[in-house]
Amino acid sequence: MRPLSDLVWGSPPADATWTWKSICKTKLMMKNAYTDGQWQPNVKPWYFNTVWNNWNVPKHAFITWLIMHNGMNTREKLHRFGCGSTDAGCICENAKETLPHLFFEYDYSKVVKSLIHDRCGACISMSGAMAGGYGNVGGKLKQQVFANILNACIYHIWAHRNSARVNGILLIPSLVAQKIREVVRQRIKFKCNAKMSRSDDVWLEKLGIRL
Template identity: 35%
Template sequence: MVGRLVDWIAVNRDSIWVHWVHNNYLKGQDWMDYKPSMNSSWVWRRICKIKDKMVAGYANGKWNVQPDGYTPAGSYEWLRGGRPKVSWYKVVWNGWVIPKHQFMGWLIAHAALNTTSKLVGFGVDIENTCCICALAEETTEHLFCECAYSKRVVRERNGTMLQKGIQNAMMLSLIYQIWHQRNKCRNEQILLCPERVAKHIIEEMRARVRGRDRLQMNLADLEWLKKMNLFE
């Protein structure tokens, strides 16, 4: 956001503040080469520091990183460097997904979920058998894909954008609920039956659907929601 002030000075924007900066600080100096004096205010020195970070993005006094001119978002992407989009971003950062479920999906995408197999790898003295089925080592793959408990609710994601979004949201809700049940099973020796967990996922998704503008849903999506028992 401070970079926007840098850009205003660079293009000599028609504003009282920019004219004041040119008359009192720059005094005809090139803005990209300008260095503030030590007795300048902290705010002005900060603006100049940001300018020094951005100077490589200017040519002939104009911001050449974006064709339509400077924006804070564009400058941020330029400063952090180009990064390819990961394959899972549309699944996790999906507007239908509840934020706490998004965090769980993000942890799994980064292999950062503290399953017992990971804790044993860290040197923790703990039984690493799946506490739900007691049939295999508790890894992320086993807990969410191979365990008989998690296999009870599996959906193929296809259809319109809305349908895919809701299916992804339900998948992440399932992951969250399985992890929640795993923790209750390990810490409290309590485990809900899969039917109750599935019912809770449906209820959460119904609440999510109720909170959205139904006018944005077409007839096919509404029929699909009714078929999925997500729309009353």
């Protein structure tokens, strides 16, 4: 008989069902976060501060969280599971629609991000933003705003990808960037208070935000 500890935390047998293997995988992930009946402090995934920043619009954060768990049904993923006749992208039909390609390699996405960058200087990159967060961008305000921008970009690119797939309608990148900037502007005005440094105030004015 296998020891109780193996049954609780060990790997499932090779002939276990997919469901049981998934449960065991989740238990192993939770082992370091939940010990002796208590949640352990400071056990956070590497993307936590960028995704679950309370300045983010909740639905934007949720979409980014799904992406971090590969939970979005791209054409490449659906085609791999036998759904759909092609794995080519809805926006760019010349390559497989994977998550990295959709958000950071498509020419359409690159133009949207470039327009955002030109306005506020936020470098929208998965490798930089997600791996290291925005810890070196000059103050807490900018960290929060840049995380907000990243999540808004991801959400709106995904939303307009869906519009192209379902309705055959795709806004030009400048209009998408305009929508993103307006959402970010409204969110910042909602979250900011009147107490901030002069440099932050000047920076927000460059974004077109006056408090």
